[in-house]
Amino acid sequence: MVPALSSYPVINPKAKPGVAQDIVVGVWDLNDSFFEYKFNSYNTNFGLANIGPKIDYPELHFTMILQRSFLGVFISRVGPQIVVITLLFAILLIATSENSMEVLGACGGFVFIVILDQITFREQIVSKGLVFLEYFYFLIYLYIFLIAINAIMLLFPSTFPIVKYKENLVSKLSSWPTLTVLLLVITILIFG
Structure with a gap:
């Protein structure tokens, strides 16, 4: 699955892309949200016979930065x-x-x-x-x-x-x- 980043009018983390405007996070304040790549290494080939273990395999993550209300x-x-x-x-x-x-x-x-x-x-x-x-x-x-x-x-x-x-x-x-x-x-x- 690949997100359609072009469908977001603004992808600035402060604009909180990918998050509903009326999200309820309790006593927390939502500061930022963004997409990022994280590189992971796996000792499996995920069932693909001709491919070895994945090393520094990029994965797209969705990250939300929350801060507790002081x-x-x-x-x-x-x-x-x-x-x-x-x-x-x-x-x-x-x-x-x-x-x-x-x-x-x-x-x-x-x-x-x-x-x-x-x-x-x-x-x-x-x-x-x-x-x-x-x-x-x-x-x-x-x-x-x-x-x-x-x-x-x-x-x-x-x-x-x-x-x-x-x-x-x-x-x-x-x-x-x-x-x-x-x-x-x-x-x-x-x-x-």
């Missing part, structure tokens, strides 16, 4: 992470020695929420290694752990004077700057 992934993945971190900060703000056990219970609930969100994230991507957004989950786990440790320290304020100082002011003031610096360090380590 905004949808950002909203569906980073949005819930920001909400969880903000709620954890709110829990840190209201944490006292009287409600430390409730803070620990809330931290346990958040661990469950983040684990489920990370599992659905891993199911949606096709990468064997860790991707950049997955490091945010590990940072949230650390944040939950530190808030739980802080709640335990609030139970023993005489043993840990840092939480006694102005009703846990050091933890409250250092929460967002520490989180931001850790995000920056992760970004530099991955992309730097």
Whole structure:
């Protein structure tokens, strides 16, 4: 089969020849489509008796270049992470020695929420290694752990004077700057 390339008014890849205008590709954006030759070698003669194995045999391929829509992934993945971190900060703000056990219970609930969100994230991507957004989950786990440790320290304020100082002011003031610096360090380590 040979496509009639002359029947396409424009074969520029940006014009997306060979693709219906109303094609549905889900969360993906169709950038280009084009025909190209790829050279393959085969160790068979495809049933033709007088011809040997095909070496560098040209094949015409139709290629579509798709790119995942960034905004949808950002909203569906980073949005819930920001909400969880903000709620954890709110829990840190209201944490006292009287409600430390409730803070620990809330931290346990958040661990469950983040684990489920990370599992659905891993199911949606096709990468064997860790991707950049997955490091945010590990940072949230650390944040939950530190808030739980802080709640335990609030139970023993005489043993840990840092939480006694102005009703846990050091933890409250250092929460967002520490989180931001850790995000920056992760970004530099991955992309730097």
